[in-house]
Amino acid sequence: MIGVSGLSVSYGAVQALRDVSFSAAPGKITTVLGANGAGKTTLLRTISGLVRPRAGEVTLEGDRITGTHAEDIVRRGVGHVPEGRGVIAEFTVEENLRLGSLIVRRSRAERQAAFERLYGQFPVLGERRRQSAGTLSGGERQMLAMARALVAEPRVLLLDEPSLGLAPLVTAELMSTISQLCATTGLTVILVEQNAKSALRIADQAVVLYIGRVVADDRAEVVAADERLRQYYLGLVE
Amino acid sequence: MDAFLTSRPVADILGGLTNGVIYSLVALSLVLIWRSTRILNFAQGAMAMLAAYVGFAILAPTTNYWISMGVAVVAGIVLGGLTERTIVRALYGKPEINPVVAMVGFLLVLESVAAAIWSTVSRSLPTPFSIVDWQLRGRPVAMSPFALYEVVTAVVVMVVIAVVFQFTRVGLQLRAAALNPEVSRLLGVRVHRMLTVGWMLASGVGAITAVLVASNYFTGLTPTTMDGVFAFGFIAAAIGGLDSPVGALVSGVALGIAFQFVGDYLNSNAIILVALGLLIVSLMVRPNGVFTRRAQRRV
Ligand SMILES: Nc1ncnc2c1ncn2[C@@H]1O[C@H](COP(=O)(O)OP(=O)(O)OP(=O)(O)O)[C@@H](O)[C@H]1O
Ligand SMILES: [Mg+2]
Numbered sequence: 001m002i003g004v005s006g007l008s009v010s011y012g013a014v015q016a017l018r019d020v021s022f023s024a025a026p027g028k029i030t031t032v033l034g035a036n037g038a039g040k041t042t043l044l045r046t047i048s049g050l051v052r053p054r055a056g057e058v059t060l061e062g063d064r065i066t067g068t069h070a071e072d073i074v075r076r077g078v079g080h081v082p083e084g085r086g087v088i089a090e091f092t093v094e095e096n097l098r099l100g101s102l103i104v105r106r107s108r109a110e111r112q113a114a115f116e117r118l119y120g121q122f123p124v125l126g127e128r129r130r131q132s133a134g135t136l137s138g139g140e141r142q143m144l145a146m147a148r149a150l151v152a153e154p155r156v157l158l159l160d161e162p163s164l165g166l167a168p169l170v171t172a173e174l175m176s177t178i179s180q181l182c183a184t185t186g187l188t189v190i191l192v193e194q195n196a197k198s199a200l201r202i203a204d205q206a207v208v209l210y211i212g213r214v215v216a217d218d219r220a221e222v223v224a225a226d227e228r229l230r231q232y233y234l235g236l237v238e
Numbered sequence: 239m240d241a242f243l244t245s246r247p248v249a250d251i252l253g254g255l256t257n258g259v260i261y262s263l264v265a266l267s268l269v270l271i272w273r274s275t276r277i278l279n280f281a282q283g284a285m286a287m288l289a290a291y292v293g294f295a296i297l298a299p300t301t302n303y304w305i306s307m308g309v310a311v312v313a314g315i316v317l318g319g320l321t322e323r324t325i326v327r328a329l330y331g332k333p334e335i336n337p338v339v340a341m342v343g344f345l346l347v348l349e350s351v352a353a354a355i356w357s358t359v360s361r362s363l364p365t366p367f368s369i370v371d372w373q374l375r376g377r378p379v380a381m382s383p384f385a386l387y388e389v390v391t392a393v394v395v396m397v398v399i400a401v402v403f404q405f406t407r408v409g410l411q412l413r414a415a416a417l418n419p420e421v422s423r424l425l426g427v428r429v430h431r432m433l434t435v436g437w438m439l440a441s442g443v444g445a446i447t448a449v450l451v452a453s454n455y456f457t458g459l460t461p462t463t464m465d466g467v468f469a470f471g472f473i474a475a476a477i478g479g480l481d482s483p484v485g486a487l488v489s490g491v492a493l494g495i496a497f498q499f500v501g502d503y504l505n506s507n508a509i510i511l512v513a514l515g516l517l518i519v520s521l522m523v524r525p526n527g528v529f530t531r532r533a534q535r536r537v
Binding site: 070080088100 | 423427
C-alpha cells in the first residue's frame with residue numbers, strides 16, 4: 001500500500017509535479033499514464049527516494065518514507081525497475097540477480113533456490129545465466145530487470161515503461177506476467193506506461209498526469225471509456 | 239641451462255620483472271580509484287610513503303618487519319578512507335581540473351609533513367630476506383630471495399584484489415557502484431560507503447608497494463621515495479587503460495622489462511625518454527588504453 005499526498009517536485013525552475021495525490025492498493029495494478037514530460041518518471045523516482053520533494057509526502061503502509069534514503073527505501077520493500085531498465089550490461093545475468101538479492105538475508109542455498117524459482121518463471125534467463133547482460137535482447141533485459149527487482153521479494157513494485165521498445169507480442173506477454181504476479185502475491189504494482197492501451201487492459205486503477213498534475217484518478221475501465229481523457233491526454237484516438 | 243639462466247637477456251627480464259610488478263601495483267591502485275571515483279590520485283605515492291613511515295619510523299625500527307608491514311598497511315587503509323571522506327568528497331561533480339589541483343596539492347603537503355617530522359635523510363628499512371642474488375656455479379642469477387619475495391607479494395596482492403572484486407559481496411557492490419551508481423542505490427548498495435572502501439583498498443595496496451620500494455638498499459625511505467615509481471606506474475596505467483586492472487598489471491610488467499633492456503643495452507638515461515615515447519605513442523594510437531575494450535568505453 002503506497003500513499004502519495006500533496007507531492008510537489010521541482011528541478012530548479014521546472015516544476016515537474018504539482019500537488020499530486022493518489023494511493024495504490026496491494027494486489028492491484030495502479031497505472032500512471034501521461035504524455036512525454038508529464039512527470040511519470042519523476043513520480044516513481046520520488047517514491048523510491050532518488051528525488052526529494054519540495055512538499056508533500058509518500059507513505060508505505062501508513063509510515064512516512066519521504067526523506068529516507070533510496071538505499072533504505074528498497075530495504076523496506078519498494079522495488080523500482082527504472083526507465084531504460086538499468087540492467088548492468090557488464091555483469092552476467094546471475095550477477096545482476098545477486099545484486100538484486102543483496103538486501104535479503106539468506107544462505108547461499110536459499111539464494112540459489114530463489115534464483116532457480118526465477119529461472120523457472122523466466123526460462124530464457126536461466127539459459128543465459130552466465131552470459132553478460134549486455135548481450136541480451138531488449139525483451140530479455142526487461143525480464144532480467146523485473147527478475148532482479150523480484151528476487152528481493154518486494155511488497156511494492158514500481159515499473160517505469162516496461163514495454164518501451166518491445167514488440168507487441170512481447171509486451172502482451174510481459175503484461176500478463178505482471179498481472180499474474182500481482183494477483184498471486186498481493187504485490188502493490190505502480191505501472192508507468194506510454195502504451196496506455198495495454199496498461200489499461202491489465203490495470204485496476206488509473207491515474208492520468210498532465211504537466212505534473214493529476215487530471216484523472218479512477219478505475220481503469222472508467223478511464224478507458226472516457227472519451228475526453230482518451231482524446232486529450234492519452235492520444236487514444238480511433 | 240645454467241648458462242641460459244645467468245645470461246644477459248634473462249638477467250634483464252628478471253630484473254625488469256622485479257621492478258615491473260611495482261609499477262603494476264602503483265597502476266592497479268590508480269585504476270581502482272579511477273574506476274570508482276573518476277579521480278586521478280596524484281597523491282597516491284605520497285600517501286603510500288606516509289603509511290610506510292608510520293609502519294617503520296613511528297614503530298621502532300627494531301621491531302619485527304612483519305608487524306611494521308602490518309601497521310603500514312593499516313595506516314594506508316585508514317589514510318585512504320580519511321582522504322576520501324574529507325578531501326575527495328568535496329571534489330565529486332566538480333570541473334575536472336579541481337581534483338587534479340587538489341591531489342597534487344595534497345601530494346606536496348604530505349611530502350612536506352613527512353620531511354618536517356622525519357627529515358629528508360634516507361632511512362634504511364630492514365629486509366626479511368637476503369638481497370644478495372642467488373648464484374649458479376659461481377655466476378649470479380638476477381634474482382635475490384628479497385626480489386622473489388617482492389614478486390610473490392605483488393602477485394598475492396593482485397590475486398587477493400581480483401578475488402575480492404570478482405567473488406565477494408563487497409566486490410559485487412564495488413563494481414556495481416562504479417558502473418551504475420543510481421541503479422546500485424535502487425538495489426540497496428550504499429554507494430558512498432563503496433567509494434570509501436575503494437580508496438581504502440587502493441591505499442592499502444599503496445602502503446605495501448611503498449614498503450617494498452623503500453626496502454631497496456640504494457634509495458631507502460625518504461619523503462620522495464615514491465616519486466619516480468609513481469611516475470612510471472602512472473605511465474603504465476595510462477598505457478594499459480585507466481579502466482582496466484588487467485591492463486595496469488600487464489603494462490607495468492612490460493614497462494619494467496622494457497626499461498631494463500633499454501638501460502642495459504642503450505643507456506640508463508634513455509629510460510625516461512623511452513617511457514615518455516611509449517606513453518605518447520600509445521595515447522595517439524589507443525587514447526583510452528591498450529587494454530580497454532571498445533564496448534566498455536563510456537561515451
Ligand atoms: N534531472 C532533471 N533536471 C531538470 N528537469 C528535469 C529533470 N528530470 C526531469 N525533468 C523535467 O521534468 C519534467 C517531467 O519529467 P519526467 O521524466 O518525470 O517525465 P515523464 O512523464 O517520465 O516523461 P517520458 O514519458 O518522456 O519518460 C519534464 O519537463 C523534464 O524535462
Ligand atoms: Mg519517463
